[in-house]
Amino acid sequence: MAKGLILAIDAMGGDAAPEVTVAGAELFLAARPDASVRLHGDETQLKPLLSKSSDRIEIVHTDLYVTSDMKPSQALRRGKGSSMWNAIHDVKDGAAHASVSAGNTGALMAISMLVLRKMDGVHRPAMTAAWPTLRGRSVVLDVGANLEADAAQLVTFAIMGEAYARAILGIEKPTIGILNIGSEEMKGHDEIREAHEWLRNSGLDLAYHGFIEGDDISSGTVDVIVTDGFTGNVALKTGEGVARMLGMRVREALTGGILSKIGALLAMAGLKHLREQMNPSNVNGGVLLGLGGVSVKSHGGTDSRGFARACELAADLAASHFRDEVAANLEKIRQKGMAAE
Amino acid sequence: MAKGLILAIDAMGGDAAPEVTVAGAELFLAARPDASVRLHGDETQLKPLLSKSSDRIEIVHTDLYVTSDMKPSQALRRGKGSSMWNAIHDVKDGAAHASVSAGNTGALMAISMLVLRKMDGVHRPAMTAAWPTLRGRSVVLDVGANLEADAAQLVTFAIMGEAYARAILGIEKPTIGILNIGSEEMKGHDEIREAHEWLRNSGLDLAYHGFIEGDDISSGTVDVIVTDGFTGNVALKTGEGVARMLGMRVREALTGGILSKIGALLAMAGLKHLREQMNPSNVNGGVLLGLGGVSVKSHGGTDSRGFARACELAADLAASHFRDEVAANLEKIRQKGMAAE
Secondary structure, three states: OOOOOEEEEEOOOOOOOOHHHHHHHHHHHHHOOOOEEEEEEOHHHHHHHOOOOOOOEEEEEOOOOOOOOOOHHHHHHHOOOOHHHHHHHHHHOOOOOEEEEOOOHHHHHHHHHHHHOEOOOOOOOEEEEEEEOOOOEEEEEOOOOOOOOOHHHHHHHHHHHHHHHHHHHOOOOOEEEEEOOOOHHHOOOHHHHHHHHHHHOOOOOOEEEEEEOHHHHHHOOOOEEEOOHHHHHHHHHHHHHHHHHHHHHHHHHHOOOHHHHHHHHHOHHHHHHHHHHHOHHHHOOEEEEOEOOEEEEOOOOOOHHHHHHHHHHHHHHHHOOHHHHHHHHHHHHHHOOOOOO | OOOOOEEEEEOOOOOOOOHHHHHHHHHHHHHOOOOEEEEEEOHHHHHHHOOOOOOOEEEEEOOOOOOOOOOHHHHHHHOOOOHHHHHHHHHHOOOOOEEEEOOOHHHHHHHHHHHHOEOOOOOOOEEEEEEEOOOOEEEEEOOOOOOOOOHHHHHHHHHHHHHHHHHHHOOOOOEEEEEOOOOHHHOOOHHHHHHHHHHHOOOOOOEEEEEEOHHHHHHOOOOEEEOOHHHHHHHHHHHHHHHHHHHHHHHHHHOOOHHHHHHHHHOHHHHHHHHHHHOHHHHOOEEEEOEOOEEEEOOOOOOHHHHHHHHHHHHHHHHOOHHHHHHHHHHHHHHOOOOOO
């Protein structure tokens, strides 16, 4: 096994596993000569998929895997020894620096929380999503790990999101906004207003912007969008739905007549570039922040390039100062008397 | 004054009032030979804007108007006698069948509620939005009249949204879904789950589909999407933001090089049709449902065609059986023991 960064991969999770996960792992290794991977899954299936043998790939055999229809509670009871469980466990016992899975989201969150435990000072981990914007990319959290969030939890999300954006987007001083609605006097729930006041006056070295509204997400008004898991999940899926609808409409519009078809052919270079920018594979990977180790969730339906992208994200995060930065800020707010319940 | 349907218009509200409102009113009248309008506002400004005199247009003079930066409480204190107030008051005292304003949303909601009062059995009116989908158009409510909604209120929103979709979309039996997130066991707040159970077993003659997720909105999975005002407002604005970003990206892509430009020219017919379908003017108009009369909110930045569209919506709703249908269903649920607080 080579030195350097080691990634534990659940090779059996995802819609097109293990083909996509193995191909994605190889793409990742090609881009990162310093890295190696531990592929967890059925050796008889995995071995033939490897394009060549490499001393940077180790297959760790298991017959078990978490299915996509398992409930989190079932995964906790029956998932022990599965490819997902073993990959996450690698992070816990130091065999890997981070884990990646494209499997069942609920199961992944539950197993990650059980195996990796929460960081000191974090009471509710939060799931992130990377959002393509007019200015580049922003981080939205929480997108579904929790249904609700009180003020202290929102502040913790802000602290984690900020360090995370620095780690994976390479922004020195990420700006932070709290998602709210703009209807004047009755602006925002109590929790949101309290978190807002707190971040305003925290004295922490954070670039807190203030409240933002839904349309600010795609504008890229801030780098980190803080919200509760219910609202964040609805926003994320609503945005995906609108993008899918418009994509279909543009395709229809460009293939509707012979002139349109010729035009679309000519415009192809520009459209291809756009597809590239907006390709979900390029922004693939969500992370359950606030755990004792890095566990990355790849989209279940991603292709090998998207899976490789999730692996890179895991590697970037594992190599960053994320946990130290978060721990330092959480300690500061603890001293100032705002503790999450 | 001609007989038939009478619309009261706040001619002074909106970013480009009174030009857009007067032109919009004339467009509306051209399409509806049976209708007439009462234009509330500054006669010296309004008169020169009329393209011709018509016995179907009556100008009702006032010097006062509600500004865009007024808070709802200020509008209630100082708005009496303003063009917005007077237009809504027309509905109350029977001088008009419905009112339309492109002015300050918060003020419009507050004045509408004060002047028109709530319908019997409705404790929280809800603001609607029309959402373009792959299948046509859907209605989302609440998009911001309230921050929260309990189970009984969500059920009331479902009943109002259903009758509203029938009135303005012409769908005989609109389907209804409650917006939720899909993260397995912890699916949904208590209020949502309770409303879901209730609609499932209500015995009302409603086509209740069940839970939907954010991406179902644009797919057109259901005709009526029920949610609380905070979530609905975030979803609406997030969707608008994604659409705006993608629109800009497509434009960039199609003007990025000489081939793309020629291509875009050739593809123009198709793209124009798309712009038409997605034009916000075509879906303009939100209604505060659950009041003692029809008060329609036009987007503040709309053009004259969009304003005319909002007028048509107001006319359709005023001419429909909306209130009778809602009253009948509310009475039924009252008898079954589910009363909103």
